[in-house]
Amino acid sequence: MYKYNDFDHAFVTSRNAQFREQVNRRISGALSEDEFKPLRLMNGLYLQLHAYMLRVAIPYGTLNSAQMRQLAMIADRWDKGYGHFTTRQNIQFNWPKLQDVPNILDALAEVEMHAIQTSGNTIRNVTADHFAGAAADEIADPRIYAELIRQWSTDHPEFQFLPRKFKVAVTGAKQDRAVIHAHDIGLQIVEQNGKPGMRIIIGGGLGRTPMIGKVIREFVAMDDILPYLESVVSVWNLLGRRDNKYKARIKITIHENGIDEFSRLVDERFALIRPSFQGFDQTLLSEISDAFDAPKFQRFDLSAFDKRYQGDPNFRSWVDTNISAHKQADYAIAAISLKSHGETPGDASSAQMRRIADLAKTYSHDELRISHEQNIVLPHVHKAHLPNIYDALRAIGLATANIGLISDIIACPGMDYCALATARSIPIAQDIATHFDALKLEHEIGPLKIKISGCINACGHHHVGHIGILGLDRAGVENYQITLGGDGTETPAIGERAGPGFCADEVIPAIERLIHFYMNERLAPSETFLECYRRLGLGPFKSALYETDQSKVRANAA
Amino acid sequence: MTVIINDEGFSTPEQEITYERADTLNKETRALDISADQDLNAFSDYLETLTLIRIEFSSFADGRGFSLARILRLMGFSGHLRAYGHVISDQYAMARRSGFDDVEVSKALATRQPEAEWLFRSNWSAHDYQTRLRKSA
Numbered sequence: 001m002y003k004y005n006d007f008d009h010a011f012v013t014s015r016n017a018q019f020r021e022q023v024n025r026r027i028s029g030a031l032s033e034d035e036f037k038p039l040r041l042m043n044g045l046y047l048q049l050h051a052y053m054l055r056v057a058i059p060y061g062t063l064n065s066a067q068m069r070q071l072a073m074i075a076d077r078w079d080k081g082y083g084h085f086t087t088r089q090n091i092q093f094n095w096p097k098l099q100d101v102p103n104i105l106d107a108l109a110e111v112e113m114h115a116i117q118t119s120g121n122t123i124r125n126v127t128a129d130h131f132a133g134a135a136a137d138e139i140a141d142p143r144i145y146a147e148l149i150r151q152w153s154t155d156h157p158e159f160q161f162l163p164r165k166f167k168v169a170v171t172g173a174k175q176d177r178a179v180i181h182a183h184d185i186g187l188q189i190v191e192q193n194g195k196p197g198m199r200i201i202i203g204g205g206l207g208r209t210p211m212i213g214k215v216i217r218e219f220v221a222m223d224d225i226l227p228y229l230e231s232v233v234s235v236w237n238l239l240g241r242r243d244n245k246y247k248a249r250i251k252i253t254i255h256e257n258g259i260d261e262f263s264r265l266v267d268e269r270f271a272l273i274r275p276s277f278q279g280f281d282q283t284l285l286s287e288i289s290d291a292f293d294a295p296k297f298q299r300f301d302l303s304a305f306d307k308r309y310q311g312d313p314n315f316r317s318w319v320d321t322n323i324s325a326h327k328q329a330d331y332a333i334a335a336i337s338l339k340s341h342g343e344t345p346g347d348a349s350s351a352q353m354r355r356i357a358d359l360a361k362t363y364s365h366d367e368l369r370i371s372h373e374q375n376i377v378l379p380h381v382h383k384a385h386l387p388n389i390y391d392a393l394r395a396i397g398l399a400t401a402n403i404g405l406i407s408d409i410i411a412c413p414g415m416d417y418c419a420l421a422t423a424r425s426i427p428i429a430q431d432i433a434t435h436f437d438a439l440k441l442e443h444e445i446g447p448l449k450i451k452i453s454g455c456i457n458a459c460g461h462h463h464v465g466h467i468g469i470l471g472l473d474r475a476g477v478e479n480y481q482i483t484l485g486g487d488g489t490e491t492p493a494i495g496e497r498a499g500p501g502f503c504a505d506e507v508i509p510a511i512e513r514l515i516h517f518y519m520n521e522r523l524a525p526s527e528t529f530l531e532c533y534r535r536l537g538l539g540p541f542k543s544a545l546y547e548t549d550q551s552k553v554r555a556n557a558a
Numbered sequence: 559m560t561v562i563i564n565d566e567g568f569s570t571p572e573q574e575i576t577y578e579r580a581d582t583l584n585k586e587t588r589a590l591d592i593s594a595d596q597d598l599n600a601f602s603d604y605l606e607t608l609t610l611i612r613i614e615f616s617s618f619a620d621g622r623g624f625s626l627a628r629i630l631r632l633m634g635f636s637g638h639l640r641a642y643g644h645v646i647s648d649q650y651a652m653a654r655r656s657g658f659d660d661v662e663v664s665k666a667l668a669t670r671q672p673e674a675e676w677l678f679r680s681n682w683s684a685h686d687y688q689t690r691l692r693k694s695a
């Protein structure tokens with residue numbers, strides 16, 4: 001794992017001292033709330049519905065056990081004993097007091113963490129594939145480049161007051177687990193004539209105007225990456241709209257100017273910027289790369305694992321559902337679901353965090369990952385240890401076997417926390433999970449992604465959910481609009497709006513109609529919901545959704 | 559009235575400068591005022607004869623001026639660059655790192671954000687990832 005060097009340490013220390021001073025000036029009145037706002041946002045501090053919220057970056061989703069323990073300590077000491085893991089590989093503390101925040105930041109710095117640029121109109125925390133360094137289908141570890149980009153974007157003097165936020169995601173694999181098509185810039189490591197470089201996707205994003213990113217370059221050599229990114233952001237900084245914040249994101253700039261014109265401007269700027277990079281970034285890259293060397297894998301006897309797998313159906317179900325293939329034979333990537341049926345998606349208590357930290361230390365080469373699907377991953381586990389891990393997780397209520405299934409829902413904070421919300425999202429997620437768990441149907445339904453946002457800003461990724469749910473406010477009543485067929489992977493698609501929304505107590509019956517229709521129509525259990533939707537199209541799913549007399553739907557479909 | 563701020567602190571602006579706007583720019587122009595939406599390509603022929611360019615910040619939340627300064631430097635402008643208008647002390651390091659020599663703000667802003675707050679950021683070249691990443695190998 002990457003370790004801060006002296007430069008990083010000194011930087012974070014001085015930055016924290018600056019923020020402590022800014023907080024003092026806010027409290028004394030020297031800074032107006034207007035002027036303090038962008039400064040606190042640059043340091044991850046939001047004002048929510050009930051209190052301040054601190055958003056801490058988990059760079060490229062990677063944590064070690066000491067860091068996880070420190071997060072638990074912060075939750076206990078300065079918050080209400082829990083934290084919320086988000087879709088952008090951050091953890092949010094929902095109840096800190098303004099005067100405590102500088103101390104929290106110092107506590108984070110002790111374990112090489114910070115909250116810099118987790119909000120505000122800056123380049124945000126760079127995210128990466130949560131299976132990085134472990135996935136079987138990977139060309140190179142994306143975290144190496146994400147770390148380089150973290151350093152480049154941190155405190156970048158030109159880019160602290162951009163037209164709007166700017167989000168970057170990196171993947172090193174063909175299978176896209178980092179949603180790179182829904183970021184302002186998505187980077188995919190590729191090879192050309194044996195040389196590594198990046199395929200660059202630009203202008204994706206969700207929010208009120210969802211767009212799938214477009215390829216602006218099929219290949220940019222690694223030593224051109226920082227100047228290329230800088231050129232893109234520089235062009236957008238000057239060209240992006242500042243008269244209307246809903247039109248400020250780069251996706252709109254590209255939509256309005258055309259990708260060809262935008263690309264021409266980037267090339268022009270690149271010619272100017274490239275010579276200012278004289279090579280140290282590449283020296284640094286090779287140092288960073290050493291820090292991400294694979295752990296020393298070990299060998300253990302597998303007979304106990306095999307026996308438990310054969311003999312214990314609950315364990316088998318957990319293994320079949322929550323474990324993914326590791327690049328090393330006999331190793332596994334184990335996902336810990338933060339979606340126990342009926343709980344708040346993404347929440348973890350301090351006790352759970354500490355226990356998970358223990359497991360990482362003992363069984364996963366001291367590494368943890370936070371996924372954008374709001375789950376936690378033990379990336380390097382020998383299969384021989386899976387029974388122990390499973391038992392330990394069961395003891396703390398975290399052994400739910402539902403990764404990738406209907407109850408593995410992404411939900412934004414919604415009306416329960418967020419000042420911008422138009423509807424609740426957490427209770428809808430809880431109800432869906434509890435309902436399908438009671439029916440014992442979720443394994444039979446198979447892979448299905450439901451994603452819920454509590455307003456049009458789409459923090460819950462509903463546009464890329466196979467079933468997306470958007471909570472709106474219709475004359476004071478919560479109303480949930482359903483989109484179908486969204487996909488956030490390497491075959492990206494924005495979900496299609498099915499029609500009029502449903503009130504809160506109609507959502508579950510509506511989802512149930514969709515699921516029953518799908519299960520009746522699928523060619524075989526192996527045809528997933530998304531495949532079935534792509535084969536049949538919106539029409540038949542729409543009639544299933546709105547026809548409450550299901551016998552008619554079946555007759556029509558037949 | 560305005561105040562000029564650099565690494566040494568506050569000072570009063572030079573009296574004799576008259577700034578011209580882009581539409582009257584000619585080879586005799588020494589000092590030029592530009593707004594944040596200016597197209598810099600129009601200036602490439604004048605970068606050697608200009609000695610002072612002042613870039614306006616109409617709001618501290620509008621960061622275009624930082625990129626304009628950087629681009630002017632990369633285009634080869636070696637004269638004096640001044641950030642003018644609504645710039646706050648927390649942006650001083652950003653302004654210097656982007657290529658500005660100093661900042662000019664209103665008396666009112668300078669009163670609310672006194673000299674000490676600007677001097678707090680006068681060590682702008684310390685802890686700078688950008689300079690580090692750009693060094694030679």
Ligand code: HEM
Pocket residue numbers: 046048085086087088092164167182204205206207208249411412413417418419420457458459460461
């Ligand atoms: C509770 C306080 C929050 C506020 C005030 C907030 C605000 C916003 C706003 C205004 C947008 C729309 C930006 C645009 O379209 O330009 C947005 C988008 C987004 N936010 Fe949040 N958000 C919050 C929490 C979260 C959480 C908890 C997550 C992660 C679970 C999150 C992740 C995202 C994502 C992924 C997007 C959409 C992707 C995109 O930027 O295009 N946000 N947020």
Ligand code: SF4
Pocket residue numbers: 412413414415418419420421422453454455456457458459460
């Ligand atoms: S989608 Fe809306 S309600 Fe949900 S967190 Fe984002 S801004 Fe808040």
